[in-house]
Amino acid sequence: MADLDRVLATVDADLDASIERLFAFLRIPSISTDRAYAAECRRAGQWLADDLASLGFATKLNDTPGHPIVTAASNGGAERRVMFYGHYDVQPVDPLDLWESPPFEPRIVENAEGVKRIVARGSADDKGQVMTFVEACRAFVKATGKLPVEVTVMVEGEEESGSANIGPFVAAHKDELKADLALVCDTGMWDAQTPSIILSLRGLMHDEIVVHAADRDLHSGYYGGAAANPLHVLSKAIAAVHDANGHVAIPGFYDGVVEPPDYMKAAWSKLDLTPENFLGPVGLSLPSGEKDRLLIELISSRPTFEVNGMWGGYIGEGSKTVIPSIATAKISCRLVANQDPVRVRDAVRAFIRAQIPADCSVEFLGGEGSPAVAVTHDNPDLAKAAKALGDEWGTPPVTVGEGGSIPVVGQFKKVLGQDTLLVGFSLDDDRIHSPNEKYDLTSFHKGIRSWVRILAALAQ
Template sequence: MSDLDRVLAAVDADLDAAIARLFDFLRIPSISTDRAYAAECRRAGQWLVDDLAGLGLTATLNDTPGHPVVTARSEGGAGKRVLFYGHYDVQPVDPLNLWDNPPFEPTLIEGPNGAKRIVARGSSDDKGQVMTFVEACRAYLKVTGALPVDVTFLVEGEEESGSGNLPPFLAANKEGLKADIALVCDTSMWDRQTPAITISLRGLMHDEIVITCANRDLHSGYYGGAAANPLHVLSKIIASVHGADGHIAIPGFYDGVTEPPDAVKAQWASLGLTPESFLGPIGLTTPIGEAGRSLVEMTTSRPTFEVNGMWGGYIGEGGKTVIPSIATAKITCRLVAGQDPIHVRDAVRAFIRAQLPPDAKVEFLSGDGSPAVAVSHDNPNLARAAAALEGEWGTPAVTIGGGGSIPIVGHFKKTLDQDTLLIGFALDDDRIHSPNEKYDLTSFHKGIRSWVRVLAALAD
């Protein structure tokens, strides 16, 4: 047997013990957003430090102004080093009455499809996912005495409450955290049979637009038909942002945006994501994005302009016949690789100013943003990881973009100059952040085996 086969066999033989260790971890109520659980967060961090130290790694519980950060290092001299990131904190459990079992008393049950599942808060997000990587390292060290690549662990305790203390920690410890690539296990598979690697995350620009016309609210009978109405002005401007084909009409908005390779587009098209499957469950039928784009493109590789809230005048019960003096809208733009948030902000503001009629003034109250992050499609580490996942699941791994933002990935690029591969084994029905959160036993078991293969592939 090859070393890889021997390590995989060890994973299979040790599965019951691995589940027991995960259950010990899950029993710790490490709710980061509630200060009443600060000691439990520290206990969870220390539990992980002790477990990693038991593998022969140099492990440390590092204090921050908030919850501590766990770091650990292997020193095998393998030549390549990876940085593994996860988090040990969890979401609150409310509403408690909707849990079938106590949220911090993990149970192994049979789901509706006959698959066994681990039910507990944190089982999927993110303790179960973290332990897939830890158990892969455990199996390697047990069988071969060394890891195929050197590993640095970075596991924080504030992801569910904003990760406020992690960026300063990265900046203060960047020399010790440098690696060839970062690995994150906090994402999902495409479906139960198809592994996925998330290689891009959209950035964000948010702003608040305030349009003012008259110097006070006006009687709509006395001034109606003559005085400018800021709600009309704002609505007209917002309506002009998108053309009939869904394209964003703001000059300069798409500057820097590039097209994914044709092979990647073909892979996305083969996934069979349809309006019925994607929009149907939320009561919608028709995509409103750019014409000619697939749903995967619309939600991952194309930028957006969204109105998150708009108000002005009287919004209480009953009627009040006024022309308001002020109208406000909060907007966000999801950005893709190549876009500069400041450039997008300035383009949006110029577009709005250019459409102001006489007597209308505009003020902007925010304009903050963060860029998108992406791994090149020809990154050799991506190809190696994808091949390793296909070897475990028997299905080609999908390389996809994430529609949302995970700030830590941007910090890895900005502070450590590292690309990140997001490889997770969660499923869409894992109920993360909800009562009865679960993690399929297959996700846990094959997740461990997947990391064994990925570590071996990255060493080649």
């Protein structure tokens, strides 16, 4: 405990210097999706590699067909090893005119309630979160001369543009990345006072459906009422996916879905997640999914079928009275633990094919997917991290599933055979991917202190 107290005191004393280092990182416009910023992405990776090297890590900037991946490893003789994953790339800043200050000139602003916030692109996603972990390591080295566990760091530069190269990289470097546990700081708090640990991430299957009818667009006055309209055909097929109670009616869609334990459902039912406070801020009020499920189940532990885009025919200015020959929809399914993306894809395609009239045809373009990942509820490292977070924030963390997907976490389980703890400190109002992205100063400061406590706990 004496060591822990010294390290926490070091975090507090060095906060201003920690902020300056974060600001230096945030000033680098590492926009991965735009090749015009390729040199800046490399500069961001090199900056992080150099910073980790200053803490005694053996670091390397690994070239890929895209942007480089930073790896770093400690070697102090500790019994356990953890691997930390994050990303140094950021989203584009458009529309630039909506930013209240230049997006790569970080600053601290104070709102009307006196809350101080770091404003810059990447402040919450994910540079600020990455630096909470790096600064925790720095505090250990400065205060005690060593880390409580061995640490491997892997930070990529393409998360915001699809992570095309991280999967092959993990497979090719699995021996050097092997650890007892993976740690990810790319998630958020339950609220500003309550930490959270994400126990599961939904998987993903996305596909494109193209319905073909006549061999050309038809005059709607001449053929209307007789010729099949592919927009109607596709709309009817998609409408048939859900029944009146919001369940997905595709045979086999729920194969493998496991119910959360009763104690977890009981805990979820006590959380203040209502349609008013969840949907209200986006202008909605009624949950549209399965009517026999809690709202939190709909967004975390249940699979979904969503239409992401749909088009066909004439969509320009004015009118053009045609029956189109082709209609297209992009769909995605969020998957939960034990669902197989390939089996879900095949079930969806079989269902859609069955809805198509004999004189029309359908093709599918895509079908890529990644499985969901989950941490078992009895994992001892989960209990250690939960206690550490409770000690720092004064309230136990909420343990929930998250509706989004981080495909690389599935790689950690499949290729490296290790579970992942997802602990993050962003807030719902951090404006991630939007103009005026911010990261509360408390999130940064207590995020560093939280990782100090977690690393100390994992060493026990």
